[in-house]
Amino acid sequence: MTDQSKNKASSEQLDKSGHSRRDALKFGGIAALGAAVSGGALLGGMTPAFAQTGSKGELAPNEPLNILIVNYDGGTLLDFAGPSEIFHRLPNTNVRYASLKGGNVTLEFGVVYGNTERLADIEKTDLILVPGGSNLSAPMRPEYLTQIRRLSDGAKHVTSVCNGSLVLAATGILKGRRSACHWAFVNKLAEYGAIGVPDRFVEDDNGRFMSGGGVTAGIDFALRVAAKMRGQQAAEFTQLVIEYDPAPPFHSGHPRDARPEVVAMVDKELPGASKGLARIPGIR
Structure with a gap:
């Protein structure tokens, strides 16, 4: 069987199981998290992954x-x-x-x-x-x-x-x-x-x-x-x-970085915005 055929067969098998790539990320992530929290049973009872970090949370797992x-x-x-x-x-x-x-x-x-x-x-x-x-x-x-x-x-x-x-x-x-x-x-x-x-x-x-x-x-x-x-x-x-790896295409997410003309556009839409004093419905 060629590599292309193998890939196609593997893909068809995945499709038949009803799992999308996002499903795999979601359920695979939960499974991995469960394994880490439970003490890594599949790895011979190693120390729980989350316990290995130097920064522990307020709550036990x-x-x-x-x-x-x-x-x-x-x-x-x-x-x-x-x-x-x-x-x-x-x-x-x-x-x-x-x-x-x-x-x-x-x-x-x-x-x-x-x-x-x-x-x-x-x-x-x-x-x-x-x-x-x-x-x-x-x-x-x-x-x-x-x-x-x-x-x-x-x-x-x-x-x-x-x-x-x-x-x-x-x-x-x-x-x-x-x-x-x-x-x-x-x-x-x-x-x-x-x-x-x-x-x-x-x-x-x-x-x-x-x-x-x-x-x-x-x-x-x-x-x-x-x-x-x-x-x-x-x-x-x-x-x-969740692949949170931000790489914004523009450095325009805050007035300290945005071009003055862009800040002016926001000020026109929200008067007082650049002074942190914009008003919206509900603010008295």
Whole structure:
């Protein structure tokens, strides 16, 4: 049989098994993770892979971690989709999604995200994540803020991505705390008593409060959280599995790098953005 024939036969066999390349990455990654956590049984009982790193997480591999992601109409999909991709791959980690009334929420650009739980039905969580959005009118409503504050008070870790930190700040829980935010809104945090920091990842109170900058920073944020919770090697494993190897075609992701005329374009769309004082619906 020729090499070409062998490859074709191998491909057909894979197709018949019903597994795509992404399936292989997903299930193969989970299997590899399980083997590492269980102590490498296939390698003769070697030391668990994640225990070999010098940076251990707060939790033992067999200790459960419950994560709650808050959803709302007008939210940005990537703010929580990136972190979700990482969190779901961590061992013994349960990720839940909730909104004020439960069910479907309509995100930015009309994307419908469904089957969320009702915030009031969730008693507590270990970690709460509030993502940002192009319209914060929904999460800034008193009934939303009440539920977010209740769950934040009982959580070991309170986190946000992008301008989701403005929602947390509006509950009062970030008063006097350092927090990241999208660069266009970071200075609005001061209006709620929080301390805006223009970094991609910000930690306060020994990691009880963790936050990421704008949109794509959610992936960096989640990897940092993963390392803190499960150890550096678990985070590195997850980063490799999802091939997070950023190589942006342009250095235009932040005003400090973007060309002045591009910054001016954003300022025209979002007045005050370059000063970190842009306004969006829901921000009073």
